[in-house]
Each structure stands twice: as structure tokens, then as C-alpha cells.
Amino acid sequence: MPTNAPLIITGMHGSGTDAISRYLQSAGFHFDVNSEKALNSFQTKINRSACKGGHKGIPDWGYTEDLKFNYAKIESFHSVGKSLFTHQPNNLAWHSPNSAITLDFYSTLLPNANFILVYQNPWEVKQALIQSGNSIIEQNPQYVYDIWNWYNSHILEFAKSNSEKSILISSNAFIQEPYKVAELLHQKWGYKLDRQKARDYSFYTPEPISREYIPKLRNEFFSESKNKELLESLHNMSALKFDAKSTTALSNLISVIIPCYNQGHYLDEALYALRTSTNTIDDIIIVNDGSTDSTTIEILDSINESNIQVINQINGGLSNARNSGIKASKGKYILFLDADNKADTRYILEAIEIMERDDKTAVVYANPRFFGEHSLMRTVKDFEITELLNQNYIDACTVVRKEALDQIGGFDESMKLGYEDWETWINLHKHGWKFHHIDKFLFDYRVKDQSMVTNSNKPENREKIVSYVCRKHIELYKSNIEQLIPKMVKNYAELESLCIERQGIIDQLTTNLSKYQNIPALKAIKNNSTIKKIANLFSK
Structure with missing residues (x-):
């Protein structure tokens, strides 16, 4: 034709x-x-x-x-x-x-x-x-x-x-x-x-x-x-079909672990796909990590479903909450789902089929759909250790073999600043486990406009995180140094080019605004605190 x-x-x-x-x-x-x-x-x-x-x-x-x-x-x-x-x-x-x-x-x-x-x-x-x-x-x-x-x-x-x-x-x-x-x-x-x-x-x-x-x-x-x-x-x-049914029985195969700290108002959405799946999930664990929000506490107290277990604990951080869930889990595999995100049950089904075929695969991950303050779909890369050592591109919303997590002792609870999932992926690879990327969009990541730079991405904190991970896995970094350094230099050059491009845009905007600085409406825009923050961020 x-x-x-x-x-x-x-x-x-x-x-x-x-x-x-x-x-x-x-x-x-x-x-x-x-x-x-x-x-x-x-x-x-x-x-x-x-x-x-x-x-x-x-x-x-x-x-x-x-x-x-x-x-x-x-x-x-x-x-x-x-x-x-x-x-x-x-x-x-x-x-x-x-x-x-x-x-x-x-x-x-x-x-x-x-x-x-x-x-x-x-x-x-x-x-x-x-x-x-x-x-x-x-x-x-x-x-x-x-x-x-x-x-x-x-x-x-x-x-x-x-x-x-x-x-x-x-x-x-x-x-x-x-x-x-x-x-x-x-x-x-x-x-x-x-x-x-x-x-x-x-x-x-x-x-x-x-x-x-x-x-x-x-x-x-x-x-x-x-x-x-x-x-x-x-x-x-259908040539492109979505069949909610599967011959895979999820009973005793999967546990879903949802850490929750003051995010109870999102839980209904997070649980929606799990509750309505035609494949019953028998083991859903919500770890209440010392929530202080009255709405969250009320919602958690109201959950009365035989397949959902709520664990209440004092605040110990994300790694500690996930580890508490791992200890209480019954499944052979674990889906980690943050309380404010959503996952399709097909993610679980496909991940289980992959790991049942290959007992050396420990982590199955997919592409995210972003929703909330911003909307987009992002394709992530297939697994490559030098790329992972350089940066974390695998979200925590993964399906992981419990045996592998037990072998490495779960998530590192000393990592209070964040990126504990990154360290876990590196650790699992170091212990010989394989990763599998499903090139489909199977989970939804909520973007919340809380701050322009998250705590873990502040330069001083990011430096501490990277230094800790490098020291902990120094031999792995050494063995991949020849591939890693060129990759890091390339990424830095791309970032530098982007910053120069954005600085040019800021300079042009500043020049244009200065020409009309006496116009009241433009004065208000120029003095707006949010605009100033954006300009300062780009200039850095």
C-alpha cells in the first residue's frame, strides 16, 4: 500500500x-x-x-x-x-x-x-x-x-x-x-x-x-x-492488546511493600490497581513509618482488608521502612511501591514471568509515566553497569527477588539522605544478580511541586551520597574506571552545554526586560520571587 x-x-x-x-x-x-x-x-x-x-x-x-x-x-x-x-x-x-x-x-x-x-x-x-x-x-x-x-x-x-x-x-x-x-x-x-x-x-x-x-x-x-x-x-x-487476565497465579508469589510517611491521602490511588486486579494479590504490606498527619493515621486505621497488613513503627527512614516490609513479606518476589505512586498489575505479571524463566534475574524494572505537577513519559535505558555507577536511572518501583535482597541484607539504613535504591541496585549487581528492563510504561510516578531542589539533590548532600557509595563499592568502580570516566566527562559536557544554552536564554530575557523596566506589569514579573528563583537556578 x-x-x-x-x-x-x-x-x-x-x-x-x-x-x-x-x-x-x-x-x-x-x-x-x-x-x-x-x-x-x-x-x-x-x-x-x-x-x-x-x-x-x-x-x-x-x-x-x-x-x-x-x-x-x-x-x-x-x-x-x-x-x-x-x-x-x-x-x-x-x-x-x-x-x-x-x-x-x-x-x-x-x-x-x-x-x-x-x-x-x-x-x-x-x-x-x-x-x-x-x-x-x-x-x-x-x-x-x-x-x-x-x-x-x-x-x-x-x-x-x-x-x-x-x-x-x-x-x-x-x-x-x-x-x-x-x-x-x-x-x-x-x-x-x-x-x-x-x-x-x-x-x-x-x-x-x-x-x-x-x-x-x-x-x-x-x-x-x-x-x-x-x-x-x-x-x-486486537493487534495491540491489553488483557487483564493471566494464567499466572499471584498467590504466594508476590508481596507489595508500600512505605508511607504522611501520604495517606494518596493511598487509595496507589491501592486501586491492586484492589481491582483480576489476579488477587494476597500480601500487601503498608509500613507506616511514624506518620504524624492525622488524615494519614485515620486512613491507615480504617483499612480492614484481609490481604492488606499495616505495620506501625517509629520513623526510621525509607530504607528501614522497606526492610520492615521485606521481613514481614511472604512472597517470592516483591514490588516496591511508594504511597504516592501507582503500578499496573501487568508489571507484576510480566516481571514474575521473566524471573520464573531465569533464576539469576533479581530486578525487573520498567518505564515511568509522570503525572501530577508535570506530565511526561520517559523511556529508561537497558541495564549497563557503567551507566548505573554513573547515575541512578532505575526507579525504586521495581519487582525484586526476595532471595537476592536477603543475601545483601536489604536496603542500607545508614543512607538517610536518599538514593538508597541506587546503592541497592549496585550491591545486587556486585553479588552477581541480573537486571531486566521491560520497555513498557507500567507505573505512574507522581511529581509533586514541593521544592525546586530536593534534599538529596542539594550539591552538599549529593556529594556525601556519591562519596559514600563510591567508598562502599570502590572495587567495582575501579574495575569499570576506563568506561566510567569517559561517560562521566560526556555527561558533564552535555550538562555544561545545556547550562550555557539556558544562561543565554536568561541573558536575553534580562536584556528584553530592561528595555521595558518602567512598565508596571513587567516590573511585577521581574520582581516575582518564583521568577527570581528560576533565574538564580539557571544562572548557577
């Missing part, structure tokens, strides 16, 4: 089509705002016309309560559509949720077009639409599962009949492996995307979705067998 063939991305509203479109745009696809506006307006007219005579519903989406959709009406739009698409660029990419029920029409109208068909877990779609502010959905939440079935039945049938020109993907899986979509488009249809841009995840903006009612919504969906059958059919046919 030609690489400039039009690409149509469709799926029910709230299913993640927008995120996939933003990603593909950043990877090199051409999405024209004016074209999309005209084409979506055209699709809305089709839906309204085909829904005439139907009972209530959302005609703009092609849905009525009695599912009255007159397909004969669509043919009258053929000549208008042909004319409309004639004036679009050859490499058009079109994001159109409303077109999901008229795919055969567009397949005929654009015989060389390719289709990305998107679906998402229906209970998450419902929660997203309820929170989107759509007044019709707010008044008629029962519509969502009917529309989900209506749209996805069409999508599934089209995928079955047009496998050569369609790719069915789960947006739940996409958010774990975005680059897989670019790979699929290249492998199947020959679209040539910039590999570097395909690994740029600046499109990512996590939706602020409340998890409070998700279990209820999921149970509501599965109350009807036809719903379950459709979702399973979508999973089975």
Missing part, C-alpha cells in the same frame, strides 16, 4: 483516539485542523440524517435509544463526500470518533484509506464521559454502555471483514507501549515515521479520572453476558 494513503482513526468517544492522534502527529502524521473540522462536520450531518425518526439518544454520535440508524440515507452523501475528500491532502490523517458506525461508507469512498480502530475498557470510558461535562451523558449515564456496544460491534465487524486495511488496538495497551503503534503502521502499510519522533511522548497528558466508582461501573458492565463476550472478542482480535 502507498505510504501516503489516508489514515482514519476512530473509536467511541472517551476511548483514547485523541491521545493516539496526538502521538501520531508528533511522530510525523499530518493532521490539519481545518480539514478535521470540515470532515467531522460532514460526519455529524450523516449521523443526524440517518438517526431521523429515532427515539432520543445522541443523534450527533449516530445513536438513538432504539438504535434506529437508516444506512440507506448515507448513500445520498456519497457525492458530497467525494468532493470533500478531493480537496484534502494525500497524506491526510483524520481523527473521527463519530465515523465508527459508518466505516463501510468511508472504505468505499476512500478505497486506499487505512483505519486504526480503537477501543478501551468500557467502565473507564463511562467514567471519562461522565466527568467530561457532557450534559446528555450526565442525565443519561445508561447510554454509555449501549453506545459502547453499538460502536464496538461495528468496529469489530469491520476489522473482521477488512483485516488488510485496518488495525484494531486497545488504548489501554497503547499507553503502555505507544511506539508499538508506529511499528505496526510501518510493518503493515509501510508508513515511514521518524524513529526518534516515534519515541517522543510529549503527547502524554494523563486524564484526571476519579477511580472511586470504577469497580462499581465494571461490575455493572459485566452484569450482562453480551458485554463480556464483545470485550473478549475485541481483546482476542
Whole structure:
């Protein structure tokens, strides 16, 4: 197929089509705002016309309560559509949720077009639409599962009949492996995307979705067998699938350790995926490390679940809290999860499968999605000891073999300033254990805007930490010195170049501000304490 063939991305509203479109745009696809506006307006007219005579519903989406959709009406739009698409660029990419029920029409109208068909877990779609502010959905939440079935039945049938020109993907899986979509488009249809841009995840903006009612919504969906059958059919046919099920039984295999110091207000989110997993986790340990916050204490006291154990202790620091959890754990493997972060249960499942295949692997780690004050997705490197000796790039949210932790005595409790996880990874490598990187986004790291420079990254503290780690593992550093020094020099040169670049920006801003220093509004900006802090940080 030609690489400039039009690409149509469709799926029910709230299913993640927008995120996939933003990603593909950043990877090199051409999405024209004016074209999309005209084409979506055209699709809305089709839906309204085909829904005439139907009972209530959302005609703009092609849905009525009695599912009255007159397909004969669509043919009258053929000549208008042909004319409309004639004036679009050859490499058009079109994001159109409303077109999901008229795919055969567009397949005929654009015989060389390719289709990305998107679906998402229906209970998450419902929660997203309820929170989107759509007044019709707010008044008629029962519509969502009917529309989900209506749209996805069409999508599934089209995928079955047009496998050569369609790719069915789960947006739940996409958010774990975005680059897989670019790979699929290249492998199947020959679209040539910039590999570097395909690994740029600046499109990512996590939706602020409340998890409070998700279990209820999921149970509501599965109350009807036809719903379950459709979702399973979508999973089975998906080229990029997110299957919550696994043959791996987690009982006695995994313990989850969550240190908590005055972070009780985040615990519900941290526990959400663990509580709602179809694979029951029997051993969740929350270590209350001497919390003084009344809200945290109240939340911890209210936990009454047989598989969650709360350990109360005087404040001993992060290493001590994790070690307390390790001692109390029953599992063969341990997931370390900070109280303010979130982890996907697929992380646990994949990590266990990896370590069950290789008894020399002790640490499995994945890529983080950052959320909170800042949002981004960051790909971390595969394991390399010189890179690890140079800097810690493996987050504490890992799945670790308990036997290996016992061998090294757990986390170093003398490291009160931080980076105790870095020292642990170095220690495990020194004892002969292997590491495995899962190149997927499987956990969420919360970014909190507490201070511009964290305590552990203050220069005087960072120096103490690095000196201690180097002294403790001096032989390992010596044996890797030839590879390590060039790497350190390169990193320093890159940092120096970045600082010079930023200093140039600050100098230019200062020059521009000085030209207009008598303007009251600019005076206020220049004197703003936060602006001054940023300027001082960059100048250093």
C-alpha cells in the first residue's frame, strides 16, 4: 500500500483516539485542523440524517435509544463526500470518533484509506464521559454502555471483514507501549515515521479520572453476558492488546511493600490497581513509618482488608521502612511501591514471568509515566553497569527477588539522605544478580511541586551520597574506571552545554526586560520571587 494513503482513526468517544492522534502527529502524521473540522462536520450531518425518526439518544454520535440508524440515507452523501475528500491532502490523517458506525461508507469512498480502530475498557470510558461535562451523558449515564456496544460491534465487524486495511488496538495497551503503534503502521502499510519522533511522548497528558466508582461501573458492565463476550472478542482480535487476565497465579508469589510517611491521602490511588486486579494479590504490606498527619493515621486505621497488613513503627527512614516490609513479606518476589505512586498489575505479571524463566534475574524494572505537577513519559535505558555507577536511572518501583535482597541484607539504613535504591541496585549487581528492563510504561510516578531542589539533590548532600557509595563499592568502580570516566566527562559536557544554552536564554530575557523596566506589569514579573528563583537556578 502507498505510504501516503489516508489514515482514519476512530473509536467511541472517551476511548483514547485523541491521545493516539496526538502521538501520531508528533511522530510525523499530518493532521490539519481545518480539514478535521470540515470532515467531522460532514460526519455529524450523516449521523443526524440517518438517526431521523429515532427515539432520543445522541443523534450527533449516530445513536438513538432504539438504535434506529437508516444506512440507506448515507448513500445520498456519497457525492458530497467525494468532493470533500478531493480537496484534502494525500497524506491526510483524520481523527473521527463519530465515523465508527459508518466505516463501510468511508472504505468505499476512500478505497486506499487505512483505519486504526480503537477501543478501551468500557467502565473507564463511562467514567471519562461522565466527568467530561457532557450534559446528555450526565442525565443519561445508561447510554454509555449501549453506545459502547453499538460502536464496538461495528468496529469489530469491520476489522473482521477488512483485516488488510485496518488495525484494531486497545488504548489501554497503547499507553503502555505507544511506539508499538508506529511499528505496526510501518510493518503493515509501510508508513515511514521518524524513529526518534516515534519515541517522543510529549503527547502524554494523563486524564484526571476519579477511580472511586470504577469497580462499581465494571461490575455493572459485566452484569450482562453480551458485554463480556464483545470485550473478549475485541481483546482476542486486537493487534495491540491489553488483557487483564493471566494464567499466572499471584498467590504466594508476590508481596507489595508500600512505605508511607504522611501520604495517606494518596493511598487509595496507589491501592486501586491492586484492589481491582483480576489476579488477587494476597500480601500487601503498608509500613507506616511514624506518620504524624492525622488524615494519614485515620486512613491507615480504617483499612480492614484481609490481604492488606499495616505495620506501625517509629520513623526510621525509607530504607528501614522497606526492610520492615521485606521481613514481614511472604512472597517470592516483591514490588516496591511508594504511597504516592501507582503500578499496573501487568508489571507484576510480566516481571514474575521473566524471573520464573531465569533464576539469576533479581530486578525487573520498567518505564515511568509522570503525572501530577508535570506530565511526561520517559523511556529508561537497558541495564549497563557503567551507566548505573554513573547515575541512578532505575526507579525504586521495581519487582525484586526476595532471595537476592536477603543475601545483601536489604536496603542500607545508614543512607538517610536518599538514593538508597541506587546503592541497592549496585550491591545486587556486585553479588552477581541480573537486571531486566521491560520497555513498557507500567507505573505512574507522581511529581509533586514541593521544592525546586530536593534534599538529596542539594550539591552538599549529593556529594556525601556519591562519596559514600563510591567508598562502599570502590572495587567495582575501579574495575569499570576506563568506561566510567569517559561517560562521566560526556555527561558533564552535555550538562555544561545545556547550562550555557539556558544562561543565554536568561541573558536575553534580562536584556528584553530592561528595555521595558518602567512598565508596571513587567516590573511585577521581574520582581516575582518564583521568577527570581528560576533565574538564580539557571544562572548557577
